[in-house]
Amino acid sequence: MNPRTKKIxxxxxxxxxxxxxxxxxxxxAGKEPFIxxxxxxxxxxxxxxxxxxxxxxxxxxxxxLNFAHGSMFMLGAYMGWQLYTNPTFIFGLLPTILAFACGxxxxxxxxxxxxxxxxxxxxxxxxxKIAYALALFAAIVGFLGLDxxxxxxxxMVAMTTSTAGNPLSEISSQEPLSVYWYRPLLMLISGLLxxxxxxxxxxxxxxxxxxxxxxxxxxxxVLLILTIVSTLIRESxxxxxxxxxxxxxxxIAILLAVASGxxxxxITEMTLIRPLYVRSFFIVLLTLGLxxxxxxxxxLLWDPLAYQMSRPPLFAQxxxxxxxxxxxxxxxxxxxxxxxxxxxxxxxxxxxxxxMFIFLILLMTKTRLxxxxxxxxxxxxxxxxxxxxxxxxxxxxxxxxVGMAALGGIGAGPFLPIQPQMGDQYLMQGFITVVIGGxxxxxxxxxxxxxxxxxxxFGDYFALKLSLSPALAEASTVxxxxxxxxxxxxxxxxxxE
Amino acid sequence: xSDQNNQQDLLVVDQIHTFIGQFHILESVSLSVAKGxxxxxxxxxxxxxxxxxxxxxxxxxPREGKIIFDGxxxxxxxxxxxxxxxxxxxxxxxxxxxALSVLENLKLAERKKxxxxxxxxxxxxxxxxxxxxxxxxxxxxxxxQQQMLAVARALVPDxxxxxxxxxxxxxxxxxxxxxxxxxxxxxxxxxxxxxEQNFIMASQLALNYTIIDDGKSVQSGLMADLVNDPxxxxxxxxxxxxxxxxxxxxxxxxx
Ligand SMILES: Nc1ncnc2c1ncn2[C@@H]1O[C@H](COP(=O)(O)OP(=O)(O)OP(=O)(O)O)[C@@H](O)[C@H]1O
Ligand SMILES: [Mg+2]
Numbered sequence: 001m002n003p004r005t006k007k008i009x010x011x012x013x014x015x016x017x018x019x020x021x022x023x024x025x026x027x028x029a030g031k032e033p034f035i036x037x038x039x040x041x042x043x044x045x046x047x048x049x050x051x052x053x054x055x056x057x058x059x060x061x062x063x064x065l066n067f068a069h070g071s072m073f074m075l076g077a078y079m080g081w082q083l084y085t086n087p088t089f090i091f092g093l094l095p096t097i098l099a100f101a102c103g104x105x106x107x108x109x110x111x112x113x114x115x116x117x118x119x120x121x122x123x124x125x126x127x128x129k130i131a132y133a134l135a136l137f138a139a140i141v142g143f144l145g146l147d148x149x150x151x152x153x154x155x156m157v158a159m160t161t162s163t164a165g166n167p168l169s170e171i172s173s174q175e176p177l178s179v180y181w182y183r184p185l186l187m188l189i190s191g192l193l194x195x196x197x198x199x200x201x202x203x204x205x206x207x208x209x210x211x212x213x214x215x216x217x218x219x220x221x222v223l224l225i226l227t228i229v230s231t232l233i234r235e236s237x238x239x240x241x242x243x244x245x246x247x248x249x250x251x252i253a254i255l256l257a258v259a260s261g262x263x264x265x266x267i268t269e270m271t272l273i274r275p276l277y278v279r280s281f282f283i284v285l286l287t288l289g290l291x292x293x294x295x296x297x298x299x300l301l302w303d304p305l306a307y308q309m310s311r312p313p314l315f316a317q318x319x320x321x322x323x324x325x326x327x328x329x330x331x332x333x334x335x336x337x338x339x340x341x342x343x344x345x346x347x348x349x350x351x352x353x354x355x356m357f358i359f360l361i362l363l364m365t366k367t368r369l370x371x372x373x374x375x376x377x378x379x380x381x382x383x384x385x386x387x388x389x390x391x392x393x394x395x396x397x398x399x400x401x402v403g404m405a406a407l408g409g410i411g412a413g414p415f416l417p418i419q420p421q422m423g424d425q426y427l428m429q430g431f432i433t434v435v436i437g438g439x440x441x442x443x444x445x446x447x448x449x450x451x452x453x454x455x456x457x458f459g460d461y462f463a464l465k466l467s468l469s470p471a472l473a474e475a476s477t478v479x480x481x482x483x484x485x486x487x488x489x490x491x492x493x494x495x496x497e
Numbered sequence: 498x499s500d501q502n503n504q505q506d507l508l509v510v511d512q513i514h515t516f517i518g519q520f521h522i523l524e525s526v527s528l529s530v531a532k533g534x535x536x537x538x539x540x541x542x543x544x545x546x547x548x549x550x551x552x553x554x555x556x557x558x559p560r561e562g563k564i565i566f567d568g569x570x571x572x573x574x575x576x577x578x579x580x581x582x583x584x585x586x587x588x589x590x591x592x593x594x595x596a597l598s599v600l601e602n603l604k605l606a607e608r609k610k611x612x613x614x615x616x617x618x619x620x621x622x623x624x625x626x627x628x629x630x631x632x633x634x635x636x637x638x639x640x641x642q643q644q645m646l647a648v649a650r651a652l653v654p655d656x657x658x659x660x661x662x663x664x665x666x667x668x669x670x671x672x673x674x675x676x677x678x679x680x681x682x683x684x685x686x687x688x689x690x691x692x693e694q695n696f697i698m699a700s701q702l703a704l705n706y707t708i709i710d711d712g713k714s715v716q717s718g719l720m721a722d723l724v725n726d727p728x729x730x731x732x733x734x735x736x737x738x739x740x741x742x743x744x745x746x747x748x749x750x751x752x
Binding site for chain 2: 204207368371372374375377378379381382383384385386387388389390391
């Protein structure tokens with residue numbers, strides 16, 4: 001059989017099987033439960049996709065299995081929830097982070113001069129180490145006064161006690177502004193020292209042409225201004241934010257979650273993962289360890305409790321919307337979908353997944369970055385030989401993957417308990433999704449996530465209906481994975497090695 | 498070494514040692530490439546020719562020695578920085594990107610926006626087939642077409658030096674002719690360091706040669722002299738190389 005007819009035949013068979021399964025489920029369950037369960041499956045599938053898409057992109061390009069992905073999902077939920085519910089903590093932290101970033105960003109300005117510095121090899125080795133040590137010292141001094149734990153505790157107290165009242169009343173005031181300035185300053189110095197160290201002073205093998213300095217100053221300057229602004233507004237901003245329309249606040253929470261995920265991913269890749277690409281087994285251990293570190297830190301900051309995030313107003317009004325327009329206008333918590341009452345927030349989660357899938361398709365097929373990623377999956381060396389900085393692409397892809405996991409986290413926030421282990425299950429299902437869909441394929445991740453979401457939802461449904469153990473639903477995903485591996489070891493959309 | 502003066506050398510490789518893992522692959526390779534001509538690198542299978550090209554590009558950075566390109570020391574720099582100085586690379590085994598279309602393969606090689614548009618006419622004149630195929634994914638191309646694409650990709654930005662690794666490998670005779678012609682045209686625009694097992698092709702194209710054997714440089718000079726030294730050819734390049742007489746006959750039938 002020629003490969004083309006074979007391809008068409010497999011496609012036809014799979015379509016028939018899928019339609020058959022759907023029809024059988026429909027007949028067996030009846031219309032209403034079928035629609036309800038399908039929608040639940042789509043909601044789950046959407047979250048699985050957001051986790052799996054990052055996993056599969058990162059694995060496809062860099063051969064890295066990121067076991068910290070679930071923790072990054074959880075971190076996204078915490079960041080978004082914090083901003084949405086009590087942003088004091090975040091605004092307290094923001095100036096220091098911005099100041100540090102400003103310092104680090106000056107690397108591009110310093111490097112061309114520092115590498116041309118004539119110093120002996122001894123100093124070339126010693127100077128970066130000294131600079132790192134000083135940077136750590138400056139950061140510690142900067143943070144010692146800043147009571148992060150205390151801040152987080154206020155956030156928590158606000159959550160646990162203010163269910164009845166206005167969260168505004170729980171915001172504790174902080175130290176006077178004058179005391180506050182020295183922290184960003186010390187963090188700026190710390191960032192500058194890091195920039196000095198990564199510039200590798202005196203290292204002639206480094207490459208950095210002397211170009212115009214002014215364009216390179218733009219980003220640090222913007223960051224500096226943001227630092228100053230955020231220091232000034234750090235007390236008034238949380239109030240303003242809490243007083244603003246909850247829907248907008250939720251949007252900002254989503255953006256913050258994604259941005260912090262992106263940043264966290266970028267920093268993780270550059271500092272922890274990059275040195276280990278030649279020893280991929282250690283990366284597995286590293287990311288596994290990192291996931292525990294993140295969880296412990298989160299428990300330290302927020303205590304090992306489960307928090308409930310309230311839904312934004314658009315999804316909060318009790319009542320049932322007759323249709324989409326009715327819902328968007330009045331913000332009901334449920335909506336009527338051909339006779340089935342379904343929570344509107346879950347509809348939003350489905351929407352998030354679809355938007356991200358479309359975004360990924362456009363990114364991968366229409367942009368230069370997508371082209372570089374597709375080429376890099378096959379042969380990163382050749383991409384580098386074309387004059388493309390592959391290391392930077394790795395960082396961006398890792399950051400993007402983590403950003404998507406964080407988006408999943410904040411997306412799940414309003415209907416999952418927010419707690420340190422909330423990402424574990426999603427990491428697990430994410431990996432199964434990737435295996436089913438095929439390592440490295442984002443289309444595979446989408447299809448795999450759909451299948452898994454459906455399996456979970458219908459598994460739950462049947463377990464309930466036939467009074468079987470609910471563990472059946474969880475087991476079903478693994479069973480599907482095994483079947484797929486037996487029939488198609490490379491996954492549904494994977495390429496043969 | 499050739500008696501050219503150093504001013505005219507675009508690339509000088511000076512006693513480089515390259516390791517891959519624990520293996521000492523290159524043990525003192527030196528060569529120079531004169532500006533504006535083709536230099537061919539010869540040597541048996543596994544001699545270290547590909548590794549030399551990769552060392553120049555920084556893909557397998559040398560541990561010792563110097564590499565000077567266009568008056569600048571480049572050893573130890575990152576590969577993408579070296580490439581951006583104006584070096585194009587055509588790898589062996591037609592390493593084009595299979596998941597990308599012909600057009601995307603070419604676009605990806607742009608270093609500045611508009612590189613491709615500027616050179617598109619030149620590229621499609623050289624390889625008219627590619628114009629017809631530009632929408633096809635790379636894995637649908639035939640071997641010869643892939644090889645042309647691999648060369649074309651190196652022509653998208655304006656490179657000062659091209660490193661071409663066995664462009665005739667596995668091609669049908671008629672395609673070898675076409676590839677030779679293309680490389681001849683290219684050499685009018687840029688300097689070329691060519692690795693070529695097909696001695697006939699190499700001898701007709703190159704001005705200078707350099708021989709590597711077992712990871713070491715053993716000899717270099719003018720191609721015209723090498724053609725007259727069948728013993729040397731036999732010694733380093735194996736028995737498969739044709740004798741001078743056959744070569745000359747071949748020359749005549751070509752002209
Ligand atoms: N990744 C590697 N690990 C170990 N040894 C390698 C590796 N790559 C190449 N070598 C060895 O290095 C030597 C030189 O290889 P290289 O590919 O440079 O040879 P070549 O002259 O290009 O050969 P050919 O004509 O077959 O292309 C060979 O002996 C090869 O076995
Ligand atoms: Mg080779």
